[in-house]
Amino acid sequence: MKSILVVDDEPICREPLAEALRFRGYRVTVAAGGTDILQAMEQAKPDLVLLDILMPRVEGISVLERIRSDIRFKHVPVILLTNVTDRSFVMQAHALGAAAYMLKSEFSMDDLVRRIEDQLSASAVLQATNAHPVVAPTSKNSNPS
Numbered sequence: 001m002k003s004i005l006v007v008d009d010e011p012i013c014r015e016p017l018a019e020a021l022r023f024r025g026y027r028v029t030v031a032a033g034g035t036d037i038l039q040a041m042e043q044a045k046p047d048l049v050l051l052d053i054l055m056p057r058v059e060g061i062s063v064l065e066r067i068r069s070d071i072r073f074k075h076v077p078v079i080l081l082t083n084v085t086d087r088s089f090v091m092q093a094h095a096l097g098a099a100a101y102m103l104k105s106e107f108s109m110d111d112l113v114r115r116i117e118d119q120l121s122a123s124a125v126l127q128a129t130n131a132h133p134v135v136a137p138t139s140k141n142s143n144p145s
Contacts, residue, residue, distance in 0.1 A: 002120055003027040005046035007034055007063065008081075009055040013104065017050070017081075020109055026116075034063030041073050048099075048119055053082040053089060061089065064096045077119035081107065 004026050008014040011032075018028045029044035031037070033055050041049070049067065053060035060080060067073050077099040082089075090101050099119045102112065 001025065001027045002047045003029065003044060004048050004050060004116070005029050005031060005040060005044045006050045007031045007037065007040070007055075007060075008050075008052040009033050010052070013052070021113075021116075024113055034058040034060065034066070037063045037066050038070055038073070041067065041070075041076070046076060047123065048116055049076060049078045050081050050116075051078055053080060053084045053093075061092050061096070064093065064098060068096055075123065077123050079112075079115060079119065081112070 004021055006014055006018050006021070006028060007030075008017070009032055014030050014032070018030050021028045029040070029046065031040045034051075035058050037058075051060050051063060055063075060082065064078055064080075067076065067078060078097070079100045079102060080093050080098050081102050081104055083104050085103065093101050100115050102115070
């Protein structure tokens with residue numbers, strides 16, 4: 001069962017989203033903010049993070065920076081699910097490796113699940129290729145005599 005960490009300070013957004021994802025078969029952990037994101041990720045060991053941007057104390061872009069700066073979580077896909085439409089936030093999120101940027105006011109659950117599945121599949125392929133590096137065969141004639 002794949003694990004998702006939902007980080008949003010608004011329970012009215014966070015809890016229904018978590019329940020809908022649980023209903024679809026995911027193991028879901030929730031966090032009300034980004035102040036202890038690395039600890040939350042260590043405990044939850046998520047395969048993917050859904051992250052809001054506008055949160056008190058630590059905004060989502062800073063949370064994304066923390067995730068990307070930690071070697072343990074650097075490759076965990078992060079989908080931003082937010083109300084922020086500012087182009088600079090979108091560009092910053094992209095530069096930090098956000099997998100997707102979705103607006104809360106415009107997303108459908110089906111679209112979100114499709115993006116989650118796409119990211120989980122891509123992440124699995126990346127992990128498989130990193131776990132088994134391709135080594136070029138050596139030629140018998142490459143040894144100097």
